[in-house]
Amino acid sequence: MGGHLKRLEEDYELIAKKRPILAREGTQNLRYExxxxxxxxxxxxxxxxxxLIEISNFKALANIIKNDYTTYSGISLEYYFRQRMEESQEYRKIGSWWRSKGNPCEIDIVGIYTDNKKAVIAEVKRQQKNFKPExxxxxxxxxxxxxxxxxxIQSKCLSMEDM
Incomplete structure (x- = not known):
């Protein structure tokens, strides 16, 4: 399986191996996307x-997509903001951070600025009203x-209003 993943990542660039930002190269805490x-x-x-497609139940599939749209579009919104941060060229490293052991915790976007010792952490929400600052x-x-x-560290919420 490892050889296939490597080809998909390196030759075809269809998947990417993601580690928490600032994690060491050999860490086992990784995800493929x-x-x-x-x-x-x-x-x-x-x-x-x-x-569902095989039995032509397109209505059920449409309902599944419709019900999951907010989650899926939230993930796409994260990609949008990461790309915007990359284009700004203010950061030397951009990624996510998570820990899975103990008390799970995940931060959508972490950016390390190119100068000084400054970082930004951001929670991405489709609507600002869903943000919980605490x-x-x-x-x-x-x-x-x-x-x-x-x-x-500067912390903030990024939403569709920030587009």
Missing amino acids: ITDHFLRFWFRYFEKYSS LLQKKEEIIRNKILSTYE
């Missing part, structure tokens, strides 16, 4: 629910203790 937007949509809905504050404390102890 589909990099192509069309294929990500395809595998999330058409491949997963191919049995939850991001807790996550900020966790990431500060784990990897950003020497950084000045």
Whole structure:
């Protein structure tokens, strides 16, 4: 399986291996994600629910897509903001951060600025009203203790209003 993943990643650039930002290269805490937007949509809905397509139950598939749209579009919104941050050329590293052991915690976007010891952490929400500042504050404390102890951290919410 490893050889296939390597080819998909290096030769075809269809998947990417993701580690938490500032994690060491050899860490086992990694995820694979589909990099192509069309294929990500395809595998999330058409491949997963191919049995509905086989029996022409398109209405059920449409309902599944409709009900999951907010989650799927939120993920796409994260990609949008990451790309915007990359294009700004203000950062030397951009990624996500998570820990799976103990008390799970995940931060949507972490950006390390090119100069000084500054970082930004961002929670991405489709609507600003769904943002819980106290939850991001807790996550900020966790990431500060784990990897950003020497950084000045700015935390914020990014939503469709910031597009």
